[in-house]
Amino acid sequence: MSEAVLYDAVGPRGRRRILVGSVTGVLLVAVVLGVAVARVAARGGFDPELWRVLTQGAVQRLILRGLVATLRAALVAMVLSMLVGAVLAVGRLSRHAWVARPAGAWVELFRGLPLLLLILFLFLGLPAVGVTVSVFWALVSGLTLYNSAVIAEIFRAGILSLPRGQTEAAYAIGLRRGQTLRLILVPQAVRRMLPALISQLVTLLKDTSLGFVIGYAELLRNGRTAVEFLGGRYSIPIYTAIAVVYIAVNASLSLLARWLDRRTQRQFGGTVQPSAADEAA
Amino acid sequence: MDAVVDNLDAYRQGFVTTLELSVLASALALVLGTVLAAMRVSPVPTLRAAGAAYVELVRNTPLTLVFFFVVFVLPQVDIVLPFFVFAVLALTIYHAAFFCEAVRSGVNAVGVGQAEAARSIGLTFGQSLRLVVLPQALRTVIPPLINVVIALIKNSSIAAAFAVAELTAIGTRLANANGDAVIPILVGVAVCYLVLTLPSGWLAGRLERRVAVVR
Numbered sequence: 183m184s185e186a187v188l189y190d191a192v193g194p195r196g197r198r199r200i201l202v203g204s205v206t207g208v209l210l211v212a213v214v215l216g217v218a219v220a221r222v223a224a225r226g227g228f229d230p231e232l233w234r235v236l237t238q239g240a241v242q243r244l245i246l247r248g249l250v251a252t253l254r255a256a257l258v259a260m261v262l263s264m265l266v267g268a269v270l271a272v273g274r275l276s277r278h279a280w281v282a283r284p285a286g287a288w289v290e291l292f293r294g295l296p297l298l299l300l301i302l303f304l305f306l307g308l309p310a311v312g313v314t315v316s317v318f319w320a321l322v323s324g325l326t327l328y329n330s331a332v333i334a335e336i337f338r339a340g341i342l343s344l345p346r347g348q349t350e351a352a353y354a355i356g357l358r359r360g361q362t363l364r365l366i367l368v369p370q371a372v373r374r375m376l377p378a379l380i381s382q383l384v385t386l387l388k389d390t391s392l393g394f395v396i397g398y399a400e401l402l403r404n405g406r407t408a409v410e411f412l413g414g415r416y417s418i419p420i421y422t423a424i425a426v427v428y429i430a431v432n433a434s435l436s437l438l439a440r441w442l443d444r445r446t447q448r449q450f451g452g453t454v455q456p457s458a459a460d461e462a463a
Numbered sequence: 464m465d466a467v468v469d470n471l472d473a474y475r476q477g478f479v480t481t482l483e484l485s486v487l488a489s490a491l492a493l494v495l496g497t498v499l500a501a502m503r504v505s506p507v508p509t510l511r512a513a514g515a516a517y518v519e520l521v522r523n524t525p526l527t528l529v530f531f532f533v534v535f536v537l538p539q540v541d542i543v544l545p546f547f548v549f550a551v552l553a554l555t556i557y558h559a560a561f562f563c564e565a566v567r568s569g570v571n572a573v574g575v576g577q578a579e580a581a582r583s584i585g586l587t588f589g590q591s592l593r594l595v596v597l598p599q600a601l602r603t604v605i606p607p608l609i610n611v612v613i614a615l616i617k618n619s620s621i622a623a624a625f626a627v628a629e630l631t632a633i634g635t636r637l638a639n640a641n642g643d644a645v646i647p648i649l650v651g652v653a654v655c656y657l658v659l660t661l662p663s664g665w666l667a668g669r670l671e672r673r674v675a676v677v678r
Contacts, residue, residue: 188504188506188578188582188588188591188592188596189506189582189587189588190582192506196506200506200507200508200509203507203509204507204508204509207509207510208509218540221540221541222539222540225539225540225541290661290664291657293664294613294617294656294657294660294661294664295617295653295656295657295660296616296617296618296619296620296631296656297617297620298620298621298623298624298631299620299631299634299649299652299653299656302631302634302635302638302649303646303649303653306635306638306639306645306649307638307645307646307649310642310643310645310646311646384523388523388524388525388526389525390525391525391526391527391528392527392621394527394624395527395621395623395624402525402527402528402531405531406531409535414535414538414539415539417531417535417536417539418536418539421528421531421532421535421536424528425524425528425532428523428524428525428528429520429523429524432522432523432524433519433523436519436522436523455568457607457610459561459565459607459610459611459613459614460610460614461522461561461564462557462558462561462611462614462615462618
């Protein structure tokens with residue numbers, strides 16, 4: 183439903199009221215912000231010297247190295263999650279209960295656990311049984327365990343969203359089950375699930391920040407290192423800069439997803455939409 | 464196994480803390496999220512823009528970074544609160560955006576004809592939202608809302624890194640204290656989380672199917 187159905191176009195009196203209300207609201211917010219800014223400024227939070235720290239080569243290099251480490255972990259985990267997710271999805275769609283049941287249980291199990299707990303499991307648990315694991319791989323395998331389960335569900339939803347007639351037609355011309363999946367269903371499903379998939383990849387990228395907890399030197403950890411080195415009063419400029427980097431990277435991925443979604447819907451009809459819950463986790 | 468049985472009391476405390484964090488943050492985030500959703504469908508452009516900006520900003524920020532801003536930046540402006548309150552605040556700020564999107568998608572799922580009919584018998588925006596659209600939206604919106612709550616329960620584990628003694632923090636502490644029983648201890652923590660998340664997931668799934676039949 184388009185939201186514009188809920189109300190008529192606003193007339194002159196309404197426009198005036200909205201204008202007055204908006205101005206009052208903006209003024210109120212400005213007052214609140216002003217108080218906050220004054221408080222920060224009173225403690226020297228807007229000292230140009232404080233923000234000039236961002237122009238220092240050392241700080242910039244630290245943030246850049248962090249970004250590279252974040253992207254590296256995210257990319258490896260993205261590729262692995264999609265591969266494992268595809269296997270799990272096919273497994274769960276299998277006609278054989280002895281394949282479908284375990285695959286389903288695996289997906290439900292890892293979707294139901296906090297990602298941080300999975301990472302800690304690998305980081306603390308594996309050394310306890312004599313397997314050494316680097317922080318990078320603890321983070322990447324934790325991300326893969328969790329996200330492959332979520333992505334498997336996205337793949338499955340994509341395939342199940344196709345009209346039954348596609349499968350029936352494929353069987354009617356004599357294709358086997360595997361061929362039907364490979365030649366008919368997957369190529370169509372991939373287009374439909376792209377928006378949900380990309381939004382899950384954005385979530386994965388955000389979740390690399392959990393590497394901070396186990397000491398992987400990613401964007402956030404490096405920011406913390408900089409603040410610990412320079413002193414707590416530098417936390418405002420440094421964390422703001424890091425937030426800007428994250429938002430810039432993620433927002434461009436989200437924009438790509440939205441553009442793909444529009445294009446796909448125009449050409450192929452309905453798509454699998456990302457769920458707010460998967461994005462939140 | 465002994466390490467788990469011996470520390471049942473610690474587990475219980477962690478479980479209760481996780482539950483408290485989740486319940487408080489869910490309630491607050493649901494209120495904030497509903498307000499944001501109402502803003503995003505309102506006729507006032509300023510409110511629509513403000514709601515959209517909030518959601519876009521928060522959605523693209525990692526929860527850990529939200530925690531950073533709350534825990535490390537607020538004290539810089541003389542706002543010092545207990546870590547538990549900081550954690551509730553961070554979880555609320557982050558998940559409100561997702562509650563907002565879930566509610567909004569529910570509003571959008573109600574048939575166009577419903578809103579058109581409400582408008583044509585002369586109801587105002589507030590009336591048609593309150594009397595016609597929201598009661599119908601609520602039904603479809605409950606499963607996604609439960610799913611966001613599940614995500615919130617899982618995400619509350621991040622508070623462990625910020626000095627809140629919830630389940631994951633207890634698990635790490637016990638694991639470090641009992642080097643010979645790391646895996647049983649962490650499995651115990653995992654079971655505690657699954658006790659909360661799996662039944663909620665099944666509930667959401669069942670409600671979803673029931674709503675799907677009604678529609």
